[in-house]
Every structure is written in structure tokens, then in C-alpha cells.
Amino acid sequence: MILISLIFMNVFAITVSLLIIVADKVMSNYGSCKIIINDDKEFEVNGGTSLLRVLFERKYFIPSACGGKGTCGYCKLKVTDGGGPALPTEKLILSPREMSSGMRMACQLKVKNDLKIEIPSEYLEIQEYIGEISVSESVTSDINRIRIRLTDPKTIKYKPGQYVQIKVVTDEGTDFRAYSMASNPNRTDEIELNVKRIPDGIGSTYIHSLKVGDPIEFSGPYGDFYLQKTHRKIVCVAGGVGLAPLKSIVQYWKDNERHRRIELYYGARTIKDLYDHEFFEELARENENFLYIPGLSDPDEKWTGETGFIHQILERKMTEGENSEAYLCGPPIMIDAVMGVLDKGSISDDRIWFDKF
Template identity: 25%
Template structure:
């Protein structure tokens, strides 16, 4: 199966695609370069979205194994970090429709800046005249900063409403970019973006009811998916759980209320971990609220989006409740001030 002494071949199952990996490439880098639609998220080995099953062959992790492999089966393979040492066969759910979308670097203008609550700012970006960014609901883009650093934010609008690109920026402690957004960035300023990126997207061809679980601005990609689902006329039951600390952390609360009124198949449950005294709704950890309502998850598709600790807690608890790993999709945001992903 090898093509040379220094390159290895990877075959995917069940799609049957085959591609070569150079000595200095990870599996994901090689697949992306050859337009093979492997799933991925953070690309740093943190979120686990790129995990595949290693059916044959061996890999190594030049930067060391990450926490995303903790508790995973011995044949789990993080394609964003793994480098082949032999030819490989991987079992992985490919996303064919993403492989044809071009990742582009573009200038844009900040068309609108709106404060949504005490620590979330909505940015709306305008691309150059006549330009549109093709993307799938749930993907993200990166800001290309002047010093070479990047900051990534989920696209919060659906593809059918793409005149402006909507982002929800949460202010983080010592966050150089988010501080600039809140304090200095002016409407009409010129920014540089790259995207779309990520494979945290709605699996439209499934028939299972949908659970969406968001933490903080993890609401942003779920908003895009939901508005896309409503636009497409998807009638499967959709249940959104939105976890925040207190009432002031809920932003755009009128949106889920309007969706519920317009779409009988949709429900939204906000969950506060540090509830206000006058709060009469659900409280506690958001993943526990899900399990209180749905103790058996065998028949669901589940989408998790938010801080890594929330995503990991949800992933472990939901798998224990019978949710199959192939029906669990996640996007873990990094909130550290120096992190690449700072949604």
C-alpha cells in the first residue's frame, strides 16, 4: 500500500477514499490538502472532533498525546495531531459536502457592532462588493491579526442569510483581541478573515431527533444550525439546552422564544449554574438538565458547543446514557487569553 519509503497511504472506511501523507504532515493536513472531507474542529487536539478509529496501521503524536484521548478506546486516532508511521486504514464519517467549499482569505469591513449583554458583542462583517463566503451552518472563521496571530469565531448566521457575516464575541479576561473589540474597534474598520473552517455542521440526512447543548457563546453556531434547519423545513424534534451562569449571561433571549412560537418541533430550555434569586427556571449543570429530561439517549443526534469542560462533561455523560459516538458532534471553544480559539 505504501507509495514510497517516506510517504504513507491512508484509506478511509466506509467511503473508500485513499490519500497520501507526507513525512511532515498530520493526517488531517494531508486530507484537507487533497480535499478529503475529514471532520475536525479546533485542530489543536483539544476538542476531539477529528477522532477516527484506527482499523489498521500505526501513528505517532510528535507533540505528545492530548487530553482528548483520555478515556477513548485504544484504537482512537486524533487525525489533527497524528502522523502515520505505516500505511493506515481509518473508520471515519466523512463530510462530502464540505470538501468542495473553498477556504478563502478575504478583507472585510465591520458593518455593525452591537453590545448584546455585559460581555458579548455582536459583529456583522461586510465582504467586498460582489463577494460571498460559501459556508455550511456551524462552521467558523479566523481573524488574521497583524502580528500573525489568529482568533476564531463561529459564524452565527445561516448560509441563506449571508449578506453580512454575524459573530458573537465574548470578552475574556486579558483577551487582547476581545479587549480591542469592546474598547477600540470602530465600525467601518477593515479586518482580514480566513474561512470557512470546521466540520461542526448539521447532519441533515439523519432522521433522529436532535439535542443541541450550548454553553455561553456556544449558542452562536447552534443559532446558525437552527435557522438553517427552520429554513430547510426540517421537522424532526429539536431541543436546545443553553447553559450560562446567571440571567444576565443570556443574550438574544427573544430569538429562542420566537422560534418556539413559530416551530412546534422546537423547544428551548435555559439552564443557570449560578441562578439569580428570582429565577424560576432550570438550574445546575446544563448536561445534567438534558439527562433529567432524556435519561436514555440511544435514539438522538447530539450537538455540543461551548467551553471544553462543558463539552467533555457532556460527552462522557451522554455516552454513558447510550448516545453512540457517531451521533455525537462537538465544538469546544478555548477561552484562554492566548488561545487560538476564543469564541
């Protein structure tokens, strides 16, 4: 009797599982769905995948720094028709005002029916690039510098401070991660990235494994963190590998904006964690309009420069903020502390740009 009951329960469980699988297949067969972009272009896709992936497959590149995990919030797009209510994962990131204006997160929104969407014009200019590693070297114990020589297309145009999304190839498939360009945008045939290795990190481990001659693919340029065309003094504050986009800004300034004053405050833990230190020291010696202030939070006895966290150093050393604008890049906790200092130093929020990572 017990044996018959066990057999019956097993058969019942298997039948229910099969029914769930079939129901899922039937329910997720959304058929052909039309995507209409900016009331101008349209195409048909089979429903069932995210809007982000559908757009990517059609070569519409939307910022997606976290690779579609729903954590960065970069993939926001306006859906004017067909989007339905926002999902719980979107409610964690989108503000009530964004939701009421139709903003959605493209990585979370599954295409199940026809959709009308708006893609900002600057996204339509983002392209795919193929390149080859021309330099791969370590600059600190955990940061690598790589240079990518472009092969197709052979040149890229970008603004100092912007980033690219690298196609990360793993055994499980492909993924994407954002990395700021650390190079001078005047050099269009090559870009430099500075990448910090994160233990078990998919993207950073992949990039650290690349060797000279290896192929690499990316899309870009992305981002609204870039040097503005004004006559104001430029205040740059970097923490660790957050130096990357600021190095691009400083190099662009050297070639194009030398009439403006520029200050670089660069924080690291120890002397071994400061990279490109000699490059900036030399630049400061040659240019009286460039002030370079590196600082260490954990210095050894040989260090004669500034000590403390970079926001404390900025507070001590920053000259007047009235006619200044600021560019900050580093970990979120550093950016928040620096914002507090800049507030006191009379640089208003609309003259501050930052990238947190």
C-alpha cells in the same frame, strides 16, 4: 592582572556569541525547498519557516485555531516524504497511530528540505475574505455580537456550525483566531460572530475594539462540526458563548429542516449571561417542533426556569435519544459532562459532534 582577565573573558564571551549567531544563520539557510501537494501542484520556497506559514503565504488555508502555538492540533497534515521524525511538541498532540501514518503538525514542522504533503480536498476550497463591520454591540457583560458585511468576495457559502479564522492585527504583527459563525448560512452576504472577551486575550480584545465601518479580514469556512443531513431529532447543548454555532444550526433548521424535531439546552451562569433569550423563546412559541430549555447555574429569585449545570438539566429533561443526534459547544469540562449524560441517553458517539472552546 584581574583587569586583564576580565577583558579577556569579555572578549571571549562576545566572540562565542558572534560565532553562535553566524552558525545559526549558516545552519538555518536551508536554500530553496520544493513543496509538492497531492502529487499534483508544486512550488519552491526559501527554507527556514514553518510549513503552516509557507502554505498560508501561497493561499493554502489550513485550520490553525491557536494561531500556530502548537496547542490546538487543528493543523495536522499528512507528510508523505521529507518530514523527518516528529518533534517533542508534536508528540504531545499526535497519537502514535497518526505519527506512524505520517501526520505532522504544520505549525511545528519547519521547511528545511523538499516535502511531499497531502492537503484534504475540503481545505482547498477555503478562501480569504475582506469585509466591513456592520454591527458591533455587547449582548452580555463580556460577549460582543459583530456582523461582517462581505466586500471581496461579496458572498460566502458555509454549513451551519462551521467557523472562520479572523486575521488579528496587533502592534507586533498579525495572528489568527477561530470564531464560529452564529448566522443563518442562507444569508450569504454577511456573517455574525459572538465573541467573549478574555482578559489580555489578543484575538477577543481586537474584535471587541472594532467599530462599525472598520475593515476586517478572515478565511473560511472551516470545520467538521456542522448539521448533518439526516431525519433524526437534533439535540443542541450550549454553554455560554458556545451558543454561537448552535444559533446558526437553529436558524438553518427554521428555514430548511422544520420537519425534524430540535431541542436547544442552553446553560449560562446568571440571567444577564443569557443572550438572544427572547429570540429563542419566540421561536419556541411559534414552532411546536422546537423545544428551548435555558438553565442557570447561579439564578436570582426572579428566575422561574431550570437551575443547575446544563448537563444536569439535560439529564432531567432530555426526551428519548434513540433516533437523535447531538451537537455540543462550550468549555471542555461542560462537553465532557454532557457526553456522559448522552451516553446514558443512548446517543452513540458516532452521532455526537462537538466544538470545545
